[in-house]
Amino acid sequence: MKIKKVVLSIASWAGTKREKLNISWPKIILAIALFATAAGALFSTKTLTDVNKNIALAKEAARPANVKIIKITDSTCQDCFDVDTAVTDFKKQNVKVEEEKIYSFDSLEGSSLVEQFAIKKIPTYIVSGEITKSNLEAFIKNNGEITNNSFILTKVTPVFINTENKQEVGKVAATIITDPSCTQCVDPKLTIEGLKKADVKITNQxxxxxxxPEGQKFINQYKITKIPSLLLSSDIDFYDNVKSNWAGIGSVEQDKTYVVRNLPLPYRDLEKNQILGLVDLIYLTDLSCSDCYKVDAVQKPILKQGYGVGIRSERTVDIASGEGKSLIGKYxxxxxxxxxxxxxxxxxxNLKDVWKTVGxxxxxxxxxxxxxxxxxxxxYRDLTTNQIIDNAAATPESSETK
Known part of the structure; x- marks a missing residue:
């Protein structure tokens, strides 16, 4: 397109100068044609060069990065971070591993590397070579840092060794403060199982x-007002996924103990000295209606599973009984x-908020x-009309047909 504009410009200029220069039109046309041919050849050559350059860049980007890997481990830490799995994940990033070594943290080579690269957590690995290739950019950004022209894995989750004090970090002790008399109360062991599934290492429970006496000691020390409760030792602080969500669960004390305080009902309120959230449930039924819905099978799961209601007692009362008639009249x-x-x-x-729509x-x-x-x-039976109503059919039938 640019060549066309140039040629047209030359033609226009030649037309205005032809008479002054006394040049015939055939010669002008021949000159323009020669110029256009030369310009086109130059343009084609440049385009081909650009295409070849782009192909070369694409091939280079697709080529695996040539790297060398060094793992630093500690065989004494049985619960430590699985560095082998981490290395396997790195190898999925289109790399060609030319060399792979492993050194123990307590070896001369291992301790020297820890010092050279200012490594804070082990196990870890170091990658040298073509670590600046574009296909590694996102992985490096999300998993570690570049130090001394080498990639260091810093995204090491507990359990790991703190290289400064050589102590294992991330082993959590869990203490459950129970109320044996409250069988309906929430079970903190469910929370512990959830933590384990989130890869929290609970080593003492x-x-x-x-x-x-021991329970009272914890209650007084941490001013606990709701039971059951759960205490987690300070190493839970190294689990970012737990730490970031703890504000909605409980408190972190001065000694870094994590205390569960926000409990779902039912629980024992130590200030009121009673168990809150236990509900008495009455099923008011009609034994003469064999087709009526089974109220216990339908309503109870909604209460327990849908709203977490703790049921202290449940009983069935027939409408034909004295108590049944009394309840019908009273309410x-x-x-x-x-x-x-x-x-x-x-x-x-949560149940209170929706009850106005159902009762x-x-x-x-x-x-x-x-x-x-x-x-x-x-x-169900409509006691006002004494008819059996089928919600599905939405047509009333006389009770005499039932």
């Missing part, structure tokens, strides 16, 4: 009752089967489920 219940929850359920804020809260604090349409494909 014990349980103490809250009312034992003006018009649809059965249903459930009644004792006032303690108010402590479950009522009575003046004495009891929660009554009323909105049967919220239960899909359920069959």
């Amino acid at each position: 014990k349980e103490v009752a809250w009312n034992s 003006n219940i018009t649809k059965v089967p249903t459930i009644l929850l004792s006032p303690e359920v108010e402590q479950y804020s 009522t809260v009575e003046s004495d604090g009891w929660y009554i489920f009323r909105e049967m349409q919220q239960l899909q494909r359920s069959i």
Whole structure:
């Protein structure tokens, strides 16, 4: 396109100068043609050179980086970071390993390398060679740093050896403060299992009752107000995935002990000296309606699994019994089967927030489920009309047909 513009410009200029220079048009056209041919050849040569250059750059980028790897390990640390797996991950980055060595931290070579590269954590590995190739840029940025023209793996997760004091770092002791009398209370062992799945190394685990001398010692030392609780030793501080989320779970004390404080119900409140979150559950049923939905099979899982409600007691009351008639009259219940929850359920804020869409809260604090349409494909009795209602069919039938 640029050549075309140049040629046209020359033609225009030649036209204005032809008479002054007394040059015939055939000679002008011949000169322009010769210039265009020469310019085109030069342009083609430059384009071909650029293409060859780009091909060479692409080949160079695709070529594996030639590197040498040195691993520094400590055979005495059985729980330490798996450096072999880390090296395997590095080898997936389009590299050609020309040499691979391994040195022990306590060897002359190992200690010399630690000092030379100011290494803080081991096991680790050092990579020398073509570490500046573009295909390694992202990996190096995310996993370590460049020191003395070599890549050092610094993203070493616990357990590891602190090279300054030669101590193992990342072994966590867990102490569970239990309440044997509260079988419904949250089990801290579930938290420990979750930590283990997150690769936290729990090397020591014990349980103490809250009312034992040792339990009272921990409670007083850390001003614990809710039981059960969980204490994690200071080495948990080296696990960034736990540390970054701990503010929503508990506190970090001056001695770096991590204390679980935000517990789901039910739990023992030591200030009130009682267990909070245990609810009494009544199933109000109609034994004469064999097709009516099974209230315990439907409602109980919603309460326990959906909202975490701790059930202290549960019992079934038939509408034909004296107590059943009393409950119907007292709370003006018009649809059965249903459930009644004792006032303690108010402590479950997540359930309290949605209850206004499914039921009522009575003046004495009891929660009554009323909105049967919220239960899909359920069959129930409307006590006002004495009809059996099938939510799925949405057409009432006379109770005489049931």
